[in-house]
Amino acid sequence: MRPIGLTLIVLATLVPIYWYIPLGANRDVIALFSQYLGSAALILMGINQFLATRVPGLETVFGPLDRIYVLHKWLGIAALVAMGLHDIIDAEMNGLRGGPLAGIAEDIGEISLYGLMILILASVITFIPYHLWKWSHRIIGVFFFLGAFHYFFIEKPFSNADPLGLYISAFCVLGILSYIWMSLLRPMAPRGHKYEVDLVRRVGGLTELVLLPKGRGMKHKAGQFAFLSIDGGGLGEEHPFTLSGAPSNDRTLRFSIKDLGDYTDRLQRKVQPGMEATVSGPFGHFKMPTGRDPQVWIGAGVGITPFLAFAESLKTSDTGPVKLYYCVRERDDIPYAVELERLAEDVETLEVIIVNTTEGIRLTADRIVSDLGGDVSQAHVFFCGPVQMRKALKSGLVLKGLRASRFHFEEFEMRTGIGLGALAAWLWDRGTLEVEKKLAAKTEPAE
Structure with missing residues (x-):
């Protein structure tokens, strides 16, 4: 991840403090801090929805796409923590007047909170099958929209038209537009480069695909990866794979894919020469340096x-x-x-x-x-x-x-956990060790 991208995210999250501090002069500081946490969660979620769009330029600011996926995960976790603290710490203040939708907004905020908590946790529990995770991940934007609704209409010590209100609203709009693009507009828009499967063969435990361009094709550098989807055989969902062939003048592509899950298992069984494919990319900055160093x-x-x-x-x-x-x-x-x-x-x-x-x-x-x-x-x-x-x-x-x-x-896995498996294994080992100690103590002969 590039320092400039991380710095921009941190600054974006801290900027609201400039407007929140004056509000604390005659209000409950604890409740105001809770309000800030809710604002920070919305800002982080809005940025996270934007990172998911894979629009050109993201890699320039935030680093290679594999690092962006890791950043995406941790921003979601940070937003989850901020939301949880916002819910735990009482944010109600005396003297505030809400609009006619304030009561509904309060209830919708609870729905948004628990929906996002469940879906973000599901994202980092890696034993959940990929296709189920992918499906659940798609509806995170719905709960983010509910969270934005909660923000727009809830009682708060500033107006949506104030500089602070406009600032937070901008990130809500960014997140909502990013979700609409990813879930509704992008699937309908022309995307990627059209290819035809020319060769399918098994190489050891790998499935090798050679694709021929149906138009100009995609230009890439050695070491990069791309998102591949194939028409037919239930293979239309995009998945990222490293390009195993060097760049060529005719822009032929080669993928070497290991059977690691439902999609790749289906791919090695059903892909056939002549099938049409869409390749989006390329992505990644894993490339050889110039020079004579070993x-x-x-x-x-x-x-x-x-x-x-x-x-x-x-x-x-x-x-x-x-x-x-x-x-x-x-x-x-x-x-x-x-x-x-x-x-x-x-x-x-x-x-x-x-x-x-x-x-x-x-x-x-x-x-x-x-x-x-x-x-x-x-x-x-x-x-x-x-x-x-x-x-x-x-x-x-x-x-x-x-x-x-x-x-x-390069990050070998796009979807990673947060160490829950290692923690569970450690707790299991500790528990097993304690049981063995107690059993050994019971069987020791008395002196």
């Missing part, structure tokens, strides 16, 4: 896909030496191993190293530093794979002298 690429499992495009691009790029570590848990058929080894034969600067955990081999920071001759300070490291592996390698390499800014990665 590079380390680490692809784990399906995380190898951006490096397939990277490796193909080396044919026309002038870079320093590249070590590609392909980490797998396969015994025989390792997807794209042969293709990568052939590329390494054609490109002198590329070295492909298969790290197979079934053979008892694991990739460590020590090994990478050793392979680089003991100095990692000038290298650029690119990683795509599981989060825990990424964190372990990054911390190890930074301790060995790698600058943190030279460790590049």
Whole structure:
């Protein structure tokens, strides 16, 4: 996430304090603080609805789309906390006169609060099936609209026409318009680039699709991803996938997709050559740097896909030496191993190293530093794979002298939790340990 985007969000949330402070001179400060929390929640939700639109320019301000998805999650959680505190802390003030809809607005505010709480929590509970989460996520805007209605007509110590009222109203309108665009207008508007499925084949545990443009096609850079939807077979819903082929003059696209859920399972069973597809994008800033510094690429499992495009691009790029570590848990058929080894034969600067955990081999920071001759300070490291592996390698390499800014990665999962699984596992382990201690104490012989 870019600092400028985070700074703008923080400032947008804090600006109302400028108008709220004078209101506290002769009013209940606690109730006024609760009013501010409600305003902050609306501002955060309005921004969050706008981030979901994927309009051009968002990546320039807030960073790559994969980081925007993470920001989207945490803004929703922050808004949820602000809403919860607003509900807990009494916001009623004496001497306020509401309009004819004030009573209804109060009740609608409660509906909005609990609806948003349920849907935001459902978004971070990752064991809920994707299609159910996607469906529930679509109606968040409805409850945001109810929250905006609550704000417009509720009793409050300022008018909607005051500078403070207009400021908060602007974010409510932004959120509502963003929701209308995403849910009603965008599906009807022409979008993306039209393609035709030219080739479907299984490569190890992956489904490879080659798409031919039906018009100008989409121009992309190696390492980027795009949203793919296919007409027919129940595959019309958009899903993001990394482009595994290097950019080509005819703008042919290649996707290498692992079966990780309902949609991808259906895709590998039903997609056929000749089907029409829509590709939206490209997105992401996961790309090779220029210069002669050594590079380390680490692809784990399906995380190898951006490096397939990277490796193909080396044919026309002038870079320093590249070590590609392909980490797998396969015994025989390792997807794209042969293709990568052939590329390494054609490109002198590329070295492909298969790290197979079934053979008892694991990739460590020590090994990478050793392979680089003991100095990692000038290298650029690119990683795509599981989060825990990424964190372990990054911390190890930074301790060995790698600058943190030279460790590049892309969020492997668009939908992430907030550690509820880890917390549940920790509580389970603690409970199990206590039970074992008590059982051991009961079975110990008395002295």
